[in-house]
Amino acid sequence: MDSKTTNRKGDVWVFVEAVxxxxxxxxxxxxxxxxxLADTLGVPLAAMLIGRGxxxxxxxxxxxxxxxxxxxxxxxxxxxxxxxxTAAAVGLIRRYSPQxxxxxxxxxxxxxxxxxxxxxxxxxxxxxxxxxxxDHEEPVSREVHKDLLLQIRPAFGGNIIATIVNPWGWPQMAxxxxxxxxxxxxxxxREGEIVRFSPELSAQDAIVRVVEEVPAERRVNLKAARVIxxxxxxxxSRDNFKLVFDLANVLGAEVGASRAAVDKGYIDKGHQVGQxxxxxxxxxxxxxxxxxxxxxxxxxxxxxxxxxVNSDPNAPIFSIAHYGITGDINEVVPMMIRAxxxxx
Amino acid sequence: MPYDIVVLAKQVxxxxxxxxxxxxxxxxxxxxxxxxxxxxxxxxxxxxxxEVKERFGGSVTCLTMGxxxxxxxxxxxxxxxxxxxxxxxxxxxxxxxxxxTSYILSxxxxxxxxxxxxxxxxxxxxxxTAQVGPQLAQKLSIPQVTYVSDVEEIAGSxxxxxxxxxxxxxxxxxxxxxxxxxxxxxxEPRYPAMKRVMxxxxxxxxxxxxxxxxxxxxxxMLIETWDLDTIGADIERxxxxxxxxxxxxxxxxxxxGSGYHEVQPTQEGIEGLVHELIEDHTIG
Ligand SMILES: Cc1cc2nc3c(=O)[nH]c(=O)nc-3n(C[C@H](O)[C@H](O)[C@H](O)COP(=O)(O)OP(=O)(O)OC[C@H]3O[C@@H](n4cnc5c(N)ncnc54)[C@H](O)[C@@H]3O)c2cc1C
Ligand SMILES: Cc1cc2nc3c(=O)[nH]c(=O)nc-3n(C[C@H](O)[C@H](O)[C@H](O)COP(=O)(O)OP(=O)(O)OC[C@H]3O[C@@H](n4cnc5c(N)ncnc54)[C@H](O)[C@@H]3O)c2cc1C
Numbered sequence: 001m002d003s004k005t006t007n008r009k010g011d012v013w014v015f016v017e018a019v020x021x022x023x024x025x026x027x028x029x030x031x032x033x034x035x036x037l038a039d040t041l042g043v044p045l046a047a048m049l050i051g052r053g054x055x056x057x058x059x060x061x062x063x064x065x066x067x068x069x070x071x072x073x074x075x076x077x078x079x080x081x082x083x084x085x086t087a088a089a090v091g092l093i094r095r096y097s098p099q100x101x102x103x104x105x106x107x108x109x110x111x112x113x114x115x116x117x118x119x120x121x122x123x124x125x126x127x128x129x130x131x132x133x134x135d136h137e138e139p140v141s142r143e144v145h146k147d148l149l150l151q152i153r154p155a156f157g158g159n160i161i162a163t164i165v166n167p168w169g170w171p172q173m174a175x176x177x178x179x180x181x182x183x184x185x186x187x188x189x190r191e192g193e194i195v196r197f198s199p200e201l202s203a204q205d206a207i208v209r210v211v212e213e214v215p216a217e218r219r220v221n222l223k224a225a226r227v228i229x230x231x232x233x234x235x236x237s238r239d240n241f242k243l244v245f246d247l248a249n250v251l252g253a254e255v256g257a258s259r260a261a262v263d264k265g266y267i268d269k270g271h272q273v274g275q276x277x278x279x280x281x282x283x284x285x286x287x288x289x290x291x292x293x294x295x296x297x298x299x300x301x302x303x304x305x306x307x308x309v310n311s312d313p314n315a316p317i318f319s320i321a322h323y324g325i326t327g328d329i330n331e332v333v334p335m336m337i338r339a340x341x342x343x344x
Numbered sequence: 345m346p347y348d349i350v351v352l353a354k355q356v357x358x359x360x361x362x363x364x365x366x367x368x369x370x371x372x373x374x375x376x377x378x379x380x381x382x383x384x385x386x387x388x389x390x391x392x393x394x395e396v397k398e399r400f401g402g403s404v405t406c407l408t409m410g411x412x413x414x415x416x417x418x419x420x421x422x423x424x425x426x427x428x429x430x431x432x433x434x435x436x437x438x439x440x441x442x443x444x445t446s447y448i449l450s451x452x453x454x455x456x457x458x459x460x461x462x463x464x465x466x467x468x469x470x471x472x473t474a475q476v477g478p479q480l481a482q483k484l485s486i487p488q489v490t491y492v493s494d495v496e497e498i499a500g501s502x503x504x505x506x507x508x509x510x511x512x513x514x515x516x517x518x519x520x521x522x523x524x525x526x527x528x529x530x531x532e533p534r535y536p537a538m539k540r541v542m543x544x545x546x547x548x549x550x551x552x553x554x555x556x557x558x559x560x561x562x563x564x565m566l567i568e569t570w571d572l573d574t575i576g577a578d579i580e581r582x583x584x585x586x587x588x589x590x591x592x593x594x595x596x597x598x599x600x601g602s603g604y605h606e607v608q609p610t611q612e613g614i615e616g617l618v619h620e621l622i623e624d625h626t627i628g
Contacts (some may be wrong), residue, residue, distance in 0.1 A: 107491060
């Protein structure tokens with residue numbers, strides 16, 4: 001495919017990150033967003049599934065919104081290897097010319113997508129937090145490009161939000177952060193079409209060999225969280241911490257805590273933010289019943305936005321907050337949950 | 345067996361220090377108001393390269409693409425142990441996206457050949473894409489290993505490194521030449537050596553010498569400057585013309601921190617807040 005051509009009839013594709021028979025959550029989230037984009041463009045939504053013995057995953061992809069699955073299986077694809085997966089993906093993209101391909105901005109997506117983009121000489125936008133369809137006018141020539149993928153991403157250490165387009169150099173490709181798109185509801189009765197494609201691979205394509213592996217234990221992933229809802233001593237009890245979890249759930253956020261909340265046994269130490277806990281830099285940090293002592297601030301003051309809810313208007317947390325609500329969390333949090341639900 | 349290593353380093357504005365002052369009226373960042381620094385993860389890439397050289401012998405070449413002032417990171421690389429440096433600077437390279445940037449850097453690395461290992465930082469703290477490393481490896485037609493923290497062994501033309509991904513730690517082997525992207529989990533960068541600082545503080549590019557009315561530097565003191573013609577780049581693939589992605593719009597999300605927006609603890613107040621956070625994509 002010539003990189004300067006555009007294929008407006010092309011599908012919207014989602015790369016499926018599948019490891020040891022499990023689909024990464026971000027891939028399903030992207031099917032939700034991809035469905036919206038495909039419907040706006042009036043084209044099918046497809047999943048790109050690469051691996052060996054992965055056909056069984058197609059059901060889940062259909063039930064989360066895919067109309068088709070482009071399935072590329074080969075013995076050399078039994079585990080993720082950058083160069084072999086690049087060869088397989090490039091083969092599929094060249095053959096079927098999608099107009100959009102999105103990947104999770106995971107360690108795998110950010111290893112693979114740039115290699116694919118470079119091979120195709122296509123544009124690639126990194127680490128997006130939103131995707132929309134819209135028009136773009138060239139600043140000088142005034143030429144208007146209709147229905148481009150508007151790729152919205154933070155840059156500059158989270159200090160700016162940029163909207164990126166690629167008028168040429170298709171497919172339009174982006175990696176998208178985990179946890180920012182809503183997980184679509186699964187509908188088990190949805191069906192779809194499987195398109196099989198045999199990749200042409202040679203021994204050189206799988207050139208990096210894994211000699212040892214220590215899997216990460218599944219922990220609270222505060223560092224990667226885009227939104228964190230944290231509770232402090234003001235939450236009052238372990239039971240009442242449910243409020244914090246409820247708000248986190250509607251936001252797709254992780255749960256953090258102050259040391260006082262951990263020490264009082266409201267929540268496990270893995271959630272602690274601060275000097276002796278984790279240092280976080282989310283897009284939004286919501287502090288509930290946290291006074292904001294310096295040791296806590298040390299771990300969260302770099303958040304792009306801080307929202308503090310505290311009954312004491314003089315609590316130090318307000319000195320670094322961008323938004324402040326003076327009030328009782330037991331009243332404010334349910335109102336927040338309602339406001340967020342109303343929007344969806 | 346000695347190994348020739350090329351390190352790619354970018355000069356970046358210190359985005360950790362963005363304050364209200366660093367923002368222009370139109371909401372874009374005023375780079376001039378921020379200190380320019382050696383991209384943090386590129387220091388780890390340089391350290392890893394110097395350690396490989398110390399263990400196995402060879403050479404370390406550091407390249408940067410940027411304005412004339414980017415020669416500063418090259419002097420810093422010399423202080424820390426680089427043997428040779430070069431600045432790629434050319435107006436026609438301005439506005440390059442990662443595809444064009446990696447193309448230009450691939451021409452520069454090829455021009456600096458021979459090389460066995462190419463080291464990049466994982467990510468630059470301004471563009472924040474982490475795409476240049478993998479794209480550069482593809483352009484050079486060599487394998488890439490991303491998220492590297494340690495080089496365990498190099499034997500003949502096989503390198504064994506440790507890397508950390510979402511799924512945990514891996515030790516992998518790749519044939520050389522190969523490109524590594526290095527993270528801040530790698531060994532801490534050393535401080536500049538006083539002796540080297542004394543020696544190289546006068547190292548300059550011809551443009552810097554001219555600006556200060558000094559004769560053109562020679563030998564060890566010369567920071568070579570390459571333009572797109574020197575490295576044989578196809579102009580069509582550089583700068584704006586070679587960049588499929590365009591920045592359509594930039595919004596600043598910096599808040600000065602002086603005073604906060606007081607939200608009323610009422611349903612209306614909170615709905616207004618939620619609306620604002622959704623509008624600016626803070627929550628989705
Ligand atoms: C707001 C904004 C958003 C952008 N978004 C995108 C986007 O989504 N997609 C896109 O393609 N482009 C984008 N760009 C353009 C991109 O920032 C530039 O192409 C930049 O030159 C390289 O990208 P990076 O800073 O992200 O580097 P990274 O890919 O993060 O850098 C990784 C490593 O590559 C090496 N490296 C990178 N640049 C240089 C250099 N100049 N000299 C030497 N070594 C270097 C370093 O070792 C560095 O650690 C954006 C630019 C702006 C201003
Ligand atoms: C060496 C050292 C290291 C430390 N490391 C850390 C660390 O890593 N992380 C950390 O967090 N702390 C750390 N601390 C402890 C830190 O100093 C504070 O004690 C701790 O952060 C306080 O937690 P808190 O804000 O939850 O509790 P408190 O300070 O007790 O604050 C509770 C807040 O909740 C408010 N509140 C009460 N009820 C309500 C309600 N119903 N609605 C709304 N608001 C309400 C109160 O007004 C008050 O502001 C460290 C201390 C030391 C000495």
